[in-house]
Amino acid sequence: MSAHSQRRIDASAEQALLEAIDRWVEREVRPVVMHHDHNDIWPAELVEQMKEMGLFGATIGQDYEGLGLPATTYAKIIAKISSYWMAITGIVNSHLIMAAAVERFGTEDQKQQWLPKFASGEIRGGLALTEPDAGTDLQAIRTTAVRDGDDYIINGTKTWITNGIQGSCFAVLVKTDPKAEPRYNGMSFFVCPKGPGFSVGKKFDKLGYKAIDSAELVFENYRVPAANLIGGKEGQGFFQATGGLELGRINVAARGVGLAEGSLRLATAYAQVRKTMGKPIAQHQAIQLKLGEMVTRAEAARLLVTNAAEAYDRGERCDMEAGMAKYFASEAAVRNSEEAMRIFGGYSYSKEYEIERFYRDALLMCIGEGTNEMQRMIIAKQWLKRNPA
Numbered sequence: 001m002s003a004h005s006q007r008r009i010d011a012s013a014e015q016a017l018l019e020a021i022d023r024w025v026e027r028e029v030r031p032v033v034m035h036h037d038h039n040d041i042w043p044a045e046l047v048e049q050m051k052e053m054g055l056f057g058a059t060i061g062q063d064y065e066g067l068g069l070p071a072t073t074y075a076k077i078i079a080k081i082s083s084y085w086m087a088i089t090g091i092v093n094s095h096l097i098m099a100a101a102v103e104r105f106g107t108e109d110q111k112q113q114w115l116p117k118f119a120s121g122e123i124r125g126g127l128a129l130t131e132p133d134a135g136t137d138l139q140a141i142r143t144t145a146v147r148d149g150d151d152y153i154i155n156g157t158k159t160w161i162t163n164g165i166q167g168s169c170f171a172v173l174v175k176t177d178p179k180a181e182p183r184y185n186g187m188s189f190f191v192c193p194k195g196p197g198f199s200v201g202k203k204f205d206k207l208g209y210k211a212i213d214s215a216e217l218v219f220e221n222y223r224v225p226a227a228n229l230i231g232g233k234e235g236q237g238f239f240q241a242t243g244g245l246e247l248g249r250i251n252v253a254a255r256g257v258g259l260a261e262g263s264l265r266l267a268t269a270y271a272q273v274r275k276t277m278g279k280p281i282a283q284h285q286a287i288q289l290k291l292g293e294m295v296t297r298a299e300a301a302r303l304l305v306t307n308a309a310e311a312y313d314r315g316e317r318c319d320m321e322a323g324m325a326k327y328f329a330s331e332a333a334v335r336n337s338e339e340a341m342r343i344f345g346g347y348s349y350s351k352e353y354e355i356e357r358f359y360r361d362a363l364l365m366c367i368g369e370g371t372n373e374m375q376r377m378i379i380a381k382q383w384l385k386r387n388p389a
């Protein structure tokens with residue numbers, strides 16, 4: 001069972017938390033989104049507020065000073081924020097996936113050392129898996145860690161790392177035995193705080209997901225204590241890194257729900273005020289067909305996310321459920337934002353309206369935490385395993 005299993009929250013506490021998030025989004029996030037997004041400015045003040053709300057410890061257990069929220073509640077929070085500004089949730093999510101790796105697979109000493117500081121947001125960071133020549137094929141990574149006394153020495157380059165510039169600590173996937181067969185047996189996962197030999201390379205200029213730093217991380221003879229090897233044993237890294245992706249996929253799916261719902265909200269409002277042929281466009285059947293599909297898609301995506309999050313909270317293996325939620329909800333985000341663009345007509349193409357941001361941000365959901373091509377293969381493999389001939 002995972003460290004996360006059997007988490008509960010009573011309905012009134014959850015409601016109060018979601019209402020607090022609503023108020024924060026309304027008062028603090030909405031007024032500044034366009035400024036940050038259009039100018040690609042990291043939202044320092046919002047990050048401080050998220051720290052105060054405890055969001056950097058949202059899924060970290062209460063034993064380690066986190067909020068200890070179930071995945072179901074966490075997914076609702078992420079969907080809510082994402083229905084106004086998806087990108088900001090990346091600052092919390094990547095960080096919490098790093099934390100989940102330590103909480104699920106770390107030694108007790110590692111949990112005591114790292115989790116309270118992750119939970120308070122004093123140390124923030126993310127997950128460093130991808131390399132220039134290894135994204136989907138994670139086992140092809142080339143970054144190495146070589147034992148040297150009480151330390152390991154890490155060399156290599158990670159790319160596309162969320163929070164790469166603003167974060168100070170990353171869970172880094174490396175090869176401790178590059179010749180191992182199968183390749184995953186030679187992989188290990190380290191908690192790596194920034195220090196000598198660990199620098200930031202280029203920052204990516206992106207289509208969407210603005211204001212959030214995506215960067216290269218460069219390791220040149222970076223020395224990390226052997227005590228930072230997650231779980232204390234070499235060869236476990238691939239499973240530790242991919243195990244954490246279940247929560248990551250639920251989160252990306254929740255972001256997809258938020259984007260799908262936000263696109264629907266904007267389109268619904270616009271369709272009732274924009275008039276053609278003497279009536280609001282919402283009265284035209286062609287627009288109603290779009291709205292009918294959009295609301296159904298958003299609702300179906302939300303239900304799939306709830307289903308996956310509930311399985312996660314029960315401590316069950318849920319790669320199939322998380323995969324279905326991630327696949328469907330991210331495609332729902334893309335389709336709903338595209339349909340909303342059509343409903344907005346020419347104005348969709350203006351940066352004075354918000355819908356273009358939803359359209360730019362939605363596509364990323366199909367790529368992160370395992371592409372949607374891979375999700376369908378994961379779903380099918382699990383399906384076949386559960387249904388042998």
Ligand SMILES: Cc1cc2nc3c(=O)[nH]c(=O)nc-3n(C[C@H](O)[C@H](O)[C@H](O)COP(=O)(O)OP(=O)(O)OC[C@H]3O[C@@H](n4cnc5c(N)ncnc54)[C@H](O)[C@@H]3O)c2cc1C
Nearest residue numbers: 127128129130134135136137160161162368369371373374
């Ligand atoms: C904004 C952003 C933020 C990111 N943040 C992080 C982060 O914080 N940490 C991190 O480690 N990574 C991060 N990534 C990297 C992301 O996880 C990878 O981009 C993703 O895993 C895909 O890898 P790739 O880009 O190398 O594509 P590739 O692996 O080269 O895939 C290219 C295409 O081939 C398809 N494909 C590949 N292999 C197969 C196969 N076997 N069967 C069928 N189709 C296949 C893929 O689905 C895709 O369509 C981020 C990426 C972006 C864009």
